Amino acid sequence: MRVCGSLGHAADERVTAMSTLLGDPPTVLDRPTAALRGTATIRWNSPGAEAASWSPTPLPEKLPADARHIAAQHDAFSLVVPDSGDPYLHAGISGAAPVYVDTAGEPTGGAHGTYLCSHVEPLARTRRGPLRPDWDAWAQILAMGGPLEGRTPFAGIRRLPPYARLTATAGGACELSTTGWPWPEVTSSSEASLDTVRDALTASVGALGERARFAPLLSGGWDSRILTTLAARTECAGLTAWTTSSDTGTVLEELVSAQVAGTLGIEHAIVPARRDRFSHDLAYFTEAVEHQTSFHVWLVPLATALAGNGATVLDGLGGGVFLGGAFPDSGGDGPVLDRRFSRMAKYLDAVGDVLHPNVAGQVAERTRASFDTVAEPLADHPYGNTFTAYLTRTLPGISLSPFGLLSRGNPVATPFLDDSVVRAALAIPHAEHAEGSLYAPLLRPLAPELAELPTAAEIPQARRHHRRRVASPEAAERFRELLSREPVRGLLAPGFAAASTETWRRMLDRTNQQHLIRSLATMSLWFQRYEDLLGDVPPDELREPVT
């Protein structure tokens, strides 16, 4: 899915330039106050308005003539141009699929407008005026795995939050409204039933199956098992489930997924990662997610194997958070915000090994400030831990695997983020979600045998003994080469760049250290890609001591 456009009195030239960078998708809307070009878009009209909607998930041919309904029912974006009134852009309800806007660039040809795009790069490359790194975003990519509050690596280019509405006013300004997101307003009830969640999931996958062919991703966990089961019930013949190694030193994921596929009687494809493709896969991933996260580099072999086959990838995004009780609050006496921050920013535990002391301080401070902005209003919410995890980890980082990497080559669907599924899950009291206890009862009526089959995480294993590609000699050398380049080198702990390959491999074998190294490599590749736009940018801001 490739989309670009503008709101308000914008310059056509910039939209044309962005469109060229996206491969010249067709024009969908062309009005004085709004323009849209893109693929996978659906035009619709309501009395007194002209509009178009889009989503990385296949949409039905007919949509309800209301942007809010489209956002809720199909998690799609809509650009609406009323005959009288201000044009606006409405975001999908989950916020998982990104749309980026640039509201801070210098006027192009005297035109004040807001430019929007499904990708960051066209906005960056067509911007007039200065372009500089958003060092807060980079601090958060290092500490949490993704930039918070809608930041991107470029200052001034922002990702729209869930259910946001961007309106171009008559005066030329653009107003962003983020109120009215309905999910935090859902109240739980002791009468809520898991049947409602199951029915909503079944309906979501079933409706999608009427207009799409599925390629379910299958790991050793619950979320993908449930989606694959529903896909197998919807698609009677020819279904293949797809698995690759998550490169964590065990093959239980592959083995358990083979059991699941065998039980369902469907084909199962395991796509192994190639050692000699590590550098390629790292570069492919960082480009696909536009250098905003480094979470799922291991998914690239699967994404490239699926790319272009036309099937809609089923991804379990959101299942663990909204249904599985993931990221529960830890016990302890400290303030709840402190505990949530420690959990979500756990990579900070390793900053001393990898980062210069001043940089470590800057990263922690810049991340905590944004984290508090997001998490503080949720501190006392019954699902505060859930929404905090969703807004500070799932959306900024994890969501870019389906809606960045996989969507590069295929339509993608994430049924656990269907509005009816999330509402039904949140209606169940928080405590009942603990430790994934809803999964087996949810699956039992659909596939009793699979409800009893242990997940990969539930099988006791003495030690993870498989050699990890990310900690291989080839990967260590590549990481060292990337991190030894300026300006990233200046962020490293003294002596780290010159340490032996064995030291680097040891670091890469540890979760937190590896995360920091991957994120710094992402930064290095970002500077390489945008060298022509950014020029020589010393990371002085990140090296200043925290006062």
Add this chain to the structure above:
Amino acid sequence: MTMQLWLRPAHHYTRLRIGALGPVPGPAGELVDRDLLAEDGQRGYEASDPGVDLVLVPGAGDGGPARLSGAVLDALIRCERYTVPTVLVAAGHADLDTPVAAVCRDIAGTDAEVLGDARRRFGSDRVHHLPEPAGRRVPGGSATSVAGQGRARHRRRYLPLLKALARGVGLFTPRSPLTSLRTRLGLSGRMRHRCGTAR
């Protein structure tokens, strides 16, 4: 690493306990103590520790398993649960393409071209060349025909092959030449046989 390892007493290697998933062709097959696929009643997650140090998996081209199903899947889960290294014995390029190959910990073989392909795919540290055994081979030799000549004696002929497997999967960790010499001279107290404890 080679300098550090060659002084290790040979009998450490001859004590390796080797399992397999089906008949393994070639010299490596003569070292197999147990075929895990022949063991009934070892299904699911309650299966016992296989009690071997490593498991050889014949390539699909040699009649080995290709698909992850049935007894093969049960045996591989059993190995994974108890951290038993699995070594695919690959004779052809196609042996590297199967789902079973995708879950084996290491790759071993004798064909230089196949091993070169495997190194590009899996990495040099996961691919091991199996040397030919020393001396005359026993026609039709197998684990069962070994009984008459003594296990250790039989296995000494396969020492290079055993060393390649043991070192390849990391059952024996390197130690200093001085420590090795002290061990050989009986100066280091009891000798440490690390088979079965390194996992």
